[in-house]
Amino acid sequence: MGNLYGKLMHCKQLLDGHLFEGFLRKVRRWTMAEEQNVEQFKGQARLPKFAAPKRYDLFLKPDLASCTFSGSVRIALDVVGHTRFLVLNAADLAVNEGSVWFRSSSSSEEIRPAEIVAVEGDEILIIRFDRLLPRGEGVLGIGFQGTLNDKMKGFYRSTYEHKGEKKNMAVTQFEPVDARRCFPCWDEPVCKATFKITLEVPSELVALSNMPVVEEKPDGPSRIVSFEESPIMSTYLVAIVVGLFDYVEASTSDGTKVRVYCQVGKSSQGKFALDVAVKTLDLYKKYFAVPYPLPKLDMVAIPDFAAGAMENYGLVTYREKALLFDDRHSAASNKQQVAIVVAHELAHQWFGNLVTMEWWTHLWLNEGFATWVSYLAADSLFPEWNVWTQFLDETTTGFRLDALAESHPIEVDINHASEIDEIFDAISYKKGASVIRMLQSYLGAECFQKALASYIKKFAYSNAKTEDLWTVLEKESGEPVKKLMHSWTKQKGYPVLSVRVRDGNLEFEQTQFLSSGSSGVGQWIVPITLCCCSYKSQEKFLLETKSDKMNLTKLCDSFDSGKGGKFWIKVNVNQTGFYRVNYDDELASKLQYAIESHQLTATDRFGVLDDSFALSMACKQTLSSLLSLMAAYKEESEYTLLSHIITTSYKVVDVVADAAPELVDDIKTFFISLLQYPAEKLGWDPKDGESHLDAMLRGEILTALAEFGHDITINEAVKRFHAFMEDRDTSFLPPDTRKAAYVALMKTVNNSNKVGYESLLRIYRETDLSQEKARILSALASSPDPSVVLEALNFLLSSEVRNQDAVYGLAGISREGRDIAWMWLKENWEHISKTCGSGFLITRFISSIVSPFSSDEKGDEIENFFATRSKPSISRTLKQSIERVRVNAKWVKSIQSETSLGEVVEELAYRVY
Structure with missing residues (x-):
C-alpha cells in the first residue's frame, strides 16, 4: 500500500486536482487501517473511538446451582472510523469465537x-477482521460464558438462607468497570446506549432489572423474562438481580411505583426506606425541575455487597444494613444512615444517571453532589436531626485525607482502569460535597438551585465534565465560578488562614495545610466569611492573594485599638468554607471565652475545636492548648459537638499513650469528667419523647466512657448485658446502648476469662439482623488482651463472617492489640488480598491496621513489607496510611517536648470536675 501511495504522487499531474486529493485521502485512511495491529491497543487508558455502541440486546442465563452463566449480546454500533478492528472491554469471560460476527446495515x-x-x-x-468494516450502522454479535464469582463485582453470587436451606442469588455490581465481567461491552461512562435485557431464570425466583417486565414466557422449569428497553445510559448502571424476595410497595405523587425488596420474612424492615424513597423522589423532582425519568424504582437489600449501595438506574442495590430498619433492634444511628444512603442513591438518578460524568476523572460530579444533596433531602424530611451540623463530620473526614501529601485533586487523572477504585474516597465524596456547600453558600441557595436545574436539563441523557457545570453556574450567577473553583478541584489540598490583629487591622495569610506540619505550595481563591461579636455583624470577601487585611474599627464597634476590648471574631462563619483557621493567641483566647459564654453557633463551636485539633496534630499548636480549649466545652449538650469531642478524645488518648504513657490515666480522667454531665443527664434508658439526637448521643457517650475505663459505666453495662442474655428483653439493653454494653463487656475479657466473648458470639450466631452483627463485630477486638484480639481477627476470616463485614471488626481493635493485628495482617495478606481483590474492602484492611501506629521505625517496617506486595489498586491507600504513621510519630515527639503537660492535664481535670 505504501508503494501505491508513492506511485500516485508521481501521477498527480494526470488527474484533476480535487479528484486526486479526495482519492489520496482515502488511500491514507486505507494505509492507516492496514497499519493497525493488536499491539497498539494494549496499555491504553481509554478504548479507541472507531465505533460507538447505540443499543445492546443482552440475553443472560444464570445457573445458580453451578454458579455459572451463559449469554449472548448483539450490539448495534455506529462505525465512525476506517478500521479492521473492533476493540471493547471483556474480563473473566470465555468468548465463543465461532459466535462472533459483524453485519453492516447496508449488507x-x-x-x-x-x-x-x-x-x-x-x-x-480485540476483534480483527481481514477487511475494512463498512462505515455507518452495524451489529456485532458475541456469545460467551462466565462464572458467578464470589468477589462482589461483575455478575456475582450472594448467599442467603430460606427455611434452613442455603441458597444462591445472582447480583450485578458494575461500577466502576465491571460490566465487562458480565458481557462484552464498551465499558466507559461516555459510551451510553440503550439496553434491551432478557433473562432465563428458575420459575420460582424473582427477576429484576433496570426496567419493568414487558413479557414473561414459561420454558419448562424456567421462564424467559423480557424487560422494556431502557433509556440511554452507561454500562456501569445496568443491573440484574435474581433471587427469592419479599417486597413492600408504594407510589409517588405522580404515580411512579416504588418497591423495597428484601429476604423473605423481612419485608416490614423495608417500610422506613420505602417512605423515605417516595418522599425523596417527589422532593428531587421539584428541586431539579425534571421528573424522575423511569417508570419504576426498585431498591433491593443484598446479603453480600461490598459498598454501601449502588445507584443502578431504576434498580438500586444496598447492603442490608443500609436499607433495612427494624423497630425493635435497630439503633437511631441506623435509621439516620438508611435515610441518608437512600437519599444519596436517589440523587444519582439525576446526578450521575441522567447526566453522567464523561470519564472517571470527574467522579466527584457524581459522588460529591449526591453526598451534598442527600443532606439537603434529609434536612427537608427530618429537620429535627440538624443534619447540616452533622454534615461537618463529612467535611472533617475530607480535611483529614486532604491534609496528606499523598492526597489527590478532586479532578484526578486516571490512566488505567486499575486506578479507579481508589478514588472512591473522602476526596471525591466528602471534600467534593464540602466545596459544593461552600459554592452554594457563596452564590446563594436560590441561584444555585436554578443553575443545577439548568445543568440537568442541558445535559440530560448525555455526559458532562466539571467545566460544563461551572459554565452553567457562571452564566446563572454572573460570578467568576470557573476561576474560583479551579483552585479547589484541580489541585490537591486546602489552605489554613493565619489570622492576627496588628495595628488596628485584621490580617490574613494563607498557606497550604499539611498534617505533617510541612509547608505546601498551593494557593486558593478563598471565600472568606467572618463575624465580630455577633452574627448580626458579618463580612465576606474573596481572598485571591497570599495575604490581605481589613480595618477592625469598621468591622467591629466593640474593638478598642488601645485596649483590645472584649470582642471576638469568628472566621469561616458556620464552617461553610473548606479551609482551616489559625488564630493568634489574643483572638484564640477571645473565641474560647465566646464558647464558654455560649455565643457561638454549634457549627462554629465545632469548627474552632476541629481546627485546633488539626493544628495540634501538625505541631502548630501544643496539646496543652488543645486540651485547654476542650475544657471550654464542659457544658456542651449538642450531639454533633459531643460526638466530635469523643472522636478527638480517642485520638488524643492514643497519641499520649505513645508519647507519655504515665499521663494516660490522667488524660482519661479528664475526658471522663468532660463527658460525665451529659452521660448522667441521658442515663442508660430512653425517655418518653426524647429526640433522635439524644438517642444517638447516649450510645456514643456510654461507649466512650467504657473505652476510657469508667468503672461505673462498665459495671452497669455488664449487669445489663447479663440481664439481656437471660431473655433478650430490649428494655434491659435498647439497641442504642447495645454497642456500649458490648465494648464494656469486652474490656473485662481476657485469655483466662472469655465468657463475655463467647456470649457475644452466641448473639452473633443467633441474629439475622445485619446491623446487630455489625455491632458485635465492631466490639469483638476491643479486649485489652492481645490473644483475644487475635482470636477475634481470625474469626473475621472465618466462614461465619461475610467478606464485606470483616471491615467492621477492624474498626474496634484495641490499642493493646495493634501489634498483634499487624502481625496477623502480614501472615494473612495473601489470603486477604485474594479474597477481597481490589476496592473498598482491601484498602480498609490496610488503613485500619496500619494508620494507628506512631513511630518511624514502624513506618519503615510497613513500607518494607509492602515493597513487593503493592499494586495499583492499593498503592495510594498504602502511601497515605504510611504517611499517617509518620505524622503520628512527629506528633508524639512534639508532645514529649511539652514539659508542663502533666501539670496542665491535672489542673484541667480539676477545673472540669
Whole structure:
C-alpha cells in the first residue's frame, strides 16, 4: 500500500486536482487501517473511538446451582472510523469465537473475524477482521460464558438462607468497570446506549432489572423474562438481580411505583426506606425541575455487597444494613444512615444517571453532589436531626485525607482502569460535597438551585465534565465560578488562614495545610466569611492573594485599638468554607471565652475545636492548648459537638499513650469528667419523647466512657448485658446502648476469662439482623488482651463472617492489640488480598491496621513489607496510611517536648470536675 501511495504522487499531474486529493485521502485512511495491529491497543487508558455502541440486546442465563452463566449480546454500533478492528472491554469471560460476527446495515452478509485476542491485563477484547468494516450502522454479535464469582463485582453470587436451606442469588455490581465481567461491552461512562435485557431464570425466583417486565414466557422449569428497553445510559448502571424476595410497595405523587425488596420474612424492615424513597423522589423532582425519568424504582437489600449501595438506574442495590430498619433492634444511628444512603442513591438518578460524568476523572460530579444533596433531602424530611451540623463530620473526614501529601485533586487523572477504585474516597465524596456547600453558600441557595436545574436539563441523557457545570453556574450567577473553583478541584489540598490583629487591622495569610506540619505550595481563591461579636455583624470577601487585611474599627464597634476590648471574631462563619483557621493567641483566647459564654453557633463551636485539633496534630499548636480549649466545652449538650469531642478524645488518648504513657490515666480522667454531665443527664434508658439526637448521643457517650475505663459505666453495662442474655428483653439493653454494653463487656475479657466473648458470639450466631452483627463485630477486638484480639481477627476470616463485614471488626481493635493485628495482617495478606481483590474492602484492611501506629521505625517496617506486595489498586491507600504513621510519630515527639503537660492535664481535670 505504501508503494501505491508513492506511485500516485508521481501521477498527480494526470488527474484533476480535487479528484486526486479526495482519492489520496482515502488511500491514507486505507494505509492507516492496514497499519493497525493488536499491539497498539494494549496499555491504553481509554478504548479507541472507531465505533460507538447505540443499543445492546443482552440475553443472560444464570445457573445458580453451578454458579455459572451463559449469554449472548448483539450490539448495534455506529462505525465512525476506517478500521479492521473492533476493540471493547471483556474480563473473566470465555468468548465463543465461532459466535462472533459483524453485519453492516447496508449488507446482509455476516463478516467473521480473522482473529480474536483477549488482553487480560487491560481487560479488552480485540476483534480483527481481514477487511475494512463498512462505515455507518452495524451489529456485532458475541456469545460467551462466565462464572458467578464470589468477589462482589461483575455478575456475582450472594448467599442467603430460606427455611434452613442455603441458597444462591445472582447480583450485578458494575461500577466502576465491571460490566465487562458480565458481557462484552464498551465499558466507559461516555459510551451510553440503550439496553434491551432478557433473562432465563428458575420459575420460582424473582427477576429484576433496570426496567419493568414487558413479557414473561414459561420454558419448562424456567421462564424467559423480557424487560422494556431502557433509556440511554452507561454500562456501569445496568443491573440484574435474581433471587427469592419479599417486597413492600408504594407510589409517588405522580404515580411512579416504588418497591423495597428484601429476604423473605423481612419485608416490614423495608417500610422506613420505602417512605423515605417516595418522599425523596417527589422532593428531587421539584428541586431539579425534571421528573424522575423511569417508570419504576426498585431498591433491593443484598446479603453480600461490598459498598454501601449502588445507584443502578431504576434498580438500586444496598447492603442490608443500609436499607433495612427494624423497630425493635435497630439503633437511631441506623435509621439516620438508611435515610441518608437512600437519599444519596436517589440523587444519582439525576446526578450521575441522567447526566453522567464523561470519564472517571470527574467522579466527584457524581459522588460529591449526591453526598451534598442527600443532606439537603434529609434536612427537608427530618429537620429535627440538624443534619447540616452533622454534615461537618463529612467535611472533617475530607480535611483529614486532604491534609496528606499523598492526597489527590478532586479532578484526578486516571490512566488505567486499575486506578479507579481508589478514588472512591473522602476526596471525591466528602471534600467534593464540602466545596459544593461552600459554592452554594457563596452564590446563594436560590441561584444555585436554578443553575443545577439548568445543568440537568442541558445535559440530560448525555455526559458532562466539571467545566460544563461551572459554565452553567457562571452564566446563572454572573460570578467568576470557573476561576474560583479551579483552585479547589484541580489541585490537591486546602489552605489554613493565619489570622492576627496588628495595628488596628485584621490580617490574613494563607498557606497550604499539611498534617505533617510541612509547608505546601498551593494557593486558593478563598471565600472568606467572618463575624465580630455577633452574627448580626458579618463580612465576606474573596481572598485571591497570599495575604490581605481589613480595618477592625469598621468591622467591629466593640474593638478598642488601645485596649483590645472584649470582642471576638469568628472566621469561616458556620464552617461553610473548606479551609482551616489559625488564630493568634489574643483572638484564640477571645473565641474560647465566646464558647464558654455560649455565643457561638454549634457549627462554629465545632469548627474552632476541629481546627485546633488539626493544628495540634501538625505541631502548630501544643496539646496543652488543645486540651485547654476542650475544657471550654464542659457544658456542651449538642450531639454533633459531643460526638466530635469523643472522636478527638480517642485520638488524643492514643497519641499520649505513645508519647507519655504515665499521663494516660490522667488524660482519661479528664475526658471522663468532660463527658460525665451529659452521660448522667441521658442515663442508660430512653425517655418518653426524647429526640433522635439524644438517642444517638447516649450510645456514643456510654461507649466512650467504657473505652476510657469508667468503672461505673462498665459495671452497669455488664449487669445489663447479663440481664439481656437471660431473655433478650430490649428494655434491659435498647439497641442504642447495645454497642456500649458490648465494648464494656469486652474490656473485662481476657485469655483466662472469655465468657463475655463467647456470649457475644452466641448473639452473633443467633441474629439475622445485619446491623446487630455489625455491632458485635465492631466490639469483638476491643479486649485489652492481645490473644483475644487475635482470636477475634481470625474469626473475621472465618466462614461465619461475610467478606464485606470483616471491615467492621477492624474498626474496634484495641490499642493493646495493634501489634498483634499487624502481625496477623502480614501472615494473612495473601489470603486477604485474594479474597477481597481490589476496592473498598482491601484498602480498609490496610488503613485500619496500619494508620494507628506512631513511630518511624514502624513506618519503615510497613513500607518494607509492602515493597513487593503493592499494586495499583492499593498503592495510594498504602502511601497515605504510611504517611499517617509518620505524622503520628512527629506528633508524639512534639508532645514529649511539652514539659508542663502533666501539670496542665491535672489542673484541667480539676477545673472540669
